[in-house]
Every structure is written in structure tokens, then in C-alpha cells.
Amino acid sequence: MRIVKIRTRVNGKDIQSEVEPRELLVHFLRENLGLTGVHIGCDTSNCGACTVLVDGKAVKSCTMLAVQVDGREVTTIEGISKNDELHPLQKAFLEKHGLQCGYCTSGMILTSYWLLKNNKNPTEEEIRKNLSGNLCRCTGYQSIIESVKYGAQLMMKEKEKEEQQIEVR
Numbered sequence: 001m002r003i004v005k006i007r008t009r010v011n012g013k014d015i016q017s018e019v020e021p022r023e024l025l026v027h028f029l030r031e032n033l034g035l036t037g038v039h040i041g042c043d044t045s046n047c048g049a050c051t052v053l054v055d056g057k058a059v060k061s062c063t064m065l066a067v068q069v070d071g072r073e074v075t076t077i078e079g080i081s082k083n084d085e086l087h088p089l090q091k092a093f094l095e096k097h098g099l100q101c102g103y104c105t106s107g108m109i110l111t112s113y114w115l116l117k118n119n120k121n122p123t124e125e126e127i128r129k130n131l132s133g134n135l136c137r138c139t140g141y142q143s144i145i146e147s148v149k150y151g152a153q154l155m156m157k158e159k160e161k162e163e164q165q166i167e168v169r
């Protein structure tokens with residue numbers, strides 16, 4: 001069996017690991033690193049439950065090989081909260097009932113996280129378009145859209161607060 005060494009940064013930690021060249025990123029994250037917030041919902045690259053950020057961009061981790069993140073940075077749902085406090089987008093999903101079973105939720109949040117980093121106040125149409133590759137079998141989507149809108153507000157407020165703190169210093 002051929003084994004390849006990779007170095008990557010996952011949720012802010014440097015990782016060195018040995019993987020098979022055919023190992024999918026989703027399996028590497030779940031099985032080698034124990035990051036089970038990355039879900040597997042299909043065999044067809046359709047559901048988006050496995051979404052993570054690679055160098056800040058939302059990707060379906062079942063469509064990438066682990067070797068492809070050599071030298072790159074990966075963020076999973078476990079990596080977006082700070083100091084054990086939920087990220088504003090996570091809080092928004094909780095408050096606006098953006099989840100039921102939660103299976104799709106990490107993917108929904110990370111896909112939306114990527115959008116909001118690039119477009120802090122998206123329209124509903126932009127939110128829907130951005131989530132078109134993520135499937136939810138429970139919520140009917142409206143509460144997810146409302147969660148992302150509310151998350152955008154919370155993220156803007158948090159940014160303003162951080163900027164005010166920098167000015168005070």
C-alpha cells in the first residue's frame with residue numbers, strides 16, 4: 001500500500017500525517033482527526049453535508065483527496081468558534097431554528113460563512129444561490145435563509161465591536 005506524507009493546518013493546528021493517495025478529505029478529517037462535525041450525506045457530491053473551508057473557500061470534502069490539502073489550511077465546523085463560544089452564525093441558526101436533525105447544518109453554516117466573509121450583507125437571492133449545493137431534508141429551507149440573514153447582522157455587529165475595541169486601544 002502506498003503512503004504519502006502530508007502537512008496541513010486544520011482548525012489552526014499544524015498537522016503532519018500519512019495518508020493513502022486515494023483517501024478522501026472527508027474520511028481523513030473524520031477518521032484520522034476525529035472531526036465528526038464533517039458529515040457524509042451522499043455518495044454523489046450532491047448534499048453538501050461534508051462542506052469545509054480550504055484556504056477559506058467552501059468545498060465539499062468528499063470531492064477532494066486528503067493529499068490535495070498538503071500545504072493548505074482547512075477549517076471545519078469545530079474550528080469557527082472562539083474560546084468555546086459559538087460563532088455568530090451558529091448562534092443565528094440556533095435562535096432562528098435553522099436546524100432540525102442537524103445533519104446538514106455544519107455544511108449550511110460553512111457554506112454561508114464563506115459567503116458572509118465575501119459579502120457581508122447578501123440579498124435573499126444571493127443566500128439561496130450560495131446554498132443551492134446544500135440539501136436539507138427537514139427544514140423546508142426558509143428558516144435556514146432567515147438564520148443566514150440574522151447571522152449576517154450578528155457578524156456585522158461583532159465586527160463593529162472589534163473595531164471599536166481596536167480604536168480604544
Ligand code: FES
Pocket residue numbers: 039040041042043044045046047048049050051060061062063
Ligand atoms: S457527502 Fe459530500 S456532497 Fe454529500
Ligand code: FES
Pocket residue numbers: 098099100101102103104105135136137138139
Ligand atoms: S436539519 Fe435535518 S437535514 Fe437539514
